[in-house]
Amino acid sequence: MTAARAASAAPTAAAAPVAPAANEPRTARASHTGSGPGAAAAAAPEEQHTGCGPRRRLRAGLVGLGVMGRNHARILSALDGVEFVGVVDPAGAPHTGGPLPPGVPVLREVADLLALGVDYAVVACPTALHEEVGLQLAAHDVCALLEKPLAHTPEAARRLVHAFEERGLVAGVGHVERFNPALQQLRTRLEAGELGDLFQVVTRRQGPFPHRIADVGVVKDLATHDIDLTSWITGQGYASLSARTVSKSGREHEDMVAVVGSLTGGTMVSHLVNWLSPLKERFTAVTGERGCFVADTLTADLTFHANGAVATEWEALRAFRGVAEGDAVRYAFPKREPLLVEHERFRDAVREGTGEGSGIVTARDGLRTVEVSAAVLQSAREAGRVRGGAPPAGGDAAGPLDPLVVASPVGTATAAPDPGGPAPHDAAVHDPVVLHDPTIPHDPTAPINAEHTA
Numbered sequence: 001m002t003a004a005r006a007a008s009a010a011p012t013a014a015a016a017p018v019a020p021a022a023n024e025p026r027t028a029r030a031s032h033t034g035s036g037p038g039a040a041a042a043a044a045p046e047e048q049h050t051g052c053g054p055r056r057r058l059r060a061g062l063v064g065l066g067v068m069g070r071n072h073a074r075i076l077s078a079l080d081g082v083e084f085v086g087v088v089d090p091a092g093a094p095h096t097g098g099p100l101p102p103g104v105p106v107l108r109e110v111a112d113l114l115a116l117g118v119d120y121a122v123v124a125c126p127t128a129l130h131e132e133v134g135l136q137l138a139a140h141d142v143c144a145l146l147e148k149p150l151a152h153t154p155e156a157a158r159r160l161v162h163a164f165e166e167r168g169l170v171a172g173v174g175h176v177e178r179f180n181p182a183l184q185q186l187r188t189r190l191e192a193g194e195l196g197d198l199f200q201v202v203t204r205r206q207g208p209f210p211h212r213i214a215d216v217g218v219v220k221d222l223a224t225h226d227i228d229l230t231s232w233i234t235g236q237g238y239a240s241l242s243a244r245t246v247s248k249s250g251r252e253h254e255d256m257v258a259v260v261g262s263l264t265g266g267t268m269v270s271h272l273v274n275w276l277s278p279l280k281e282r283f284t285a286v287t288g289e290r291g292c293f294v295a296d297t298l299t300a301d302l303t304f305h306a307n308g309a310v311a312t313e314w315e316a317l318r319a320f321r322g323v324a325e326g327d328a329v330r331y332a333f334p335k336r337e338p339l340l341v342e343h344e345r346f347r348d349a350v351r352e353g354t355g356e357g358s359g360i361v362t363a364r365d366g367l368r369t370v371e372v373s374a375a376v377l378q379s380a381r382e383a384g385r386v387r388g389g390a391p392p393a394g395g396d397a398a399g400p401l402d403p404l405v406v407a408s409p410v411g412t413a414t415a416a417p418d419p420g421g422p423a424p425h426d427a428a429v430h431d432p433v434v435l436h437d438p439t440i441p442h443d444p445t446a447p448i449n450a451e452h453t454a
């Protein structure tokens, strides 16, 4: 029986935070070389259990000790109820002053970690390797918290979902913005109907290029945060979208994207995301019937700008301000570190033996986001084709705006009427990428469409 499956028999009280007792038995570092669900085999005899709930310490490993992996290592080193047993990184531990506690080995291969026996592993290696590493963990009945994006393609993401689901293993995705207190507050207030009808979600995620492996572009690496959080705070999927990308830094993948789209509930969205800005910005604004919420996920601040109820008699000011400006409120709430909360939720889900209803971002959620990111890239590629030639030197994939193309607010572009003959553009390739029929209510539990229709 796997650790997760064993734990699934535990009562729900197992989800309660674990306060390690002073006399809690410590697990001897395992030296066994067996494969398969290692935790039970590797645990010291006094810790072996059959779903004994809160007191059980889980054995966790980490794959990838780069920029993000070091953050995970810091959290795993001090996570209640978890023993951090080892790290895999073929580059070793080149980072001095790192957060590894004494005695946590840095291993070369995932197989070495499996041999130590783990209940779950955090996967923070380059995105293109998530599939290979995730499938290896699943094959050995090990649960996984995979960094975002879940995988580099929808096909790879689908294979991961199936591998973990068919074995009944818990798989989560590191969309850490969901644990940002500002967005958690925002979602709660939207769910309570504080904004009324939702008109628009705008996100901006701008900053300089990160010094790390760039095996995917800014759409898969960064915009996936925006895609996931937008769906999550609104409870809506993506219905259609249109996008433009540019690649200015000479790297293989795009480094700037603009997305306009519509959600299944009719809310309009826009995302501006890049690695080309000398300023760092993490901005989410939701505008609705009663005003606008603005979340800054760098500072975890949430502000509400209410529509004004007081009419002004000062005509000039009314014209300048547009809709009436009301009160602005910046809320006070507890601010816990999002990555720590993500780890706590995942640990508890592994203990419970299920990701459903546990508050983790499931692999299925991660797959949907990867699918939307693929649609963003598809739309950007097709926009480039409309120009009928190779991108100009300098790599601007979409090229300058064509004055004959008129875009609707949701990005549906149509060729302007041409009385003299057929339109010079193929209007079909300008259509937004359609992900869901907006007339069908969004069901987050519904099976995922294998194909997008363009």
Ligand SMILES: NC(=O)c1ccc[n+]([C@@H]2O[C@H](COP(=O)([O-])OP(=O)(O)OC[C@H]3O[C@@H](n4cnc5c(N)ncnc54)[C@H](O)[C@@H]3O)[C@@H](O)[C@H]2O)c1
Binding pocket: 063, 064, 065, 066, 067, 068, 069, 088, 089, 090, 091, 092, 123, 124, 125, 126, 127, 129, 147, 148, 149, 174, 175, 176, 211, 212, 213, 221
């Ligand atoms: N949630 C977030 O906010 C967030 C932030 C940054 C990165 N990430 C994600 O984390 C992942 C890693 O990004 P990063 O910024 O840490 O990259 P990075 O380049 O800093 O680190 C990657 C590490 O993986 C190691 N590695 C390479 N091949 C490996 C293998 N086969 N097995 C184990 N380790 C291997 C490398 O040696 C390197 O140390 C990416 O998927 C990225 O999208 C998430």
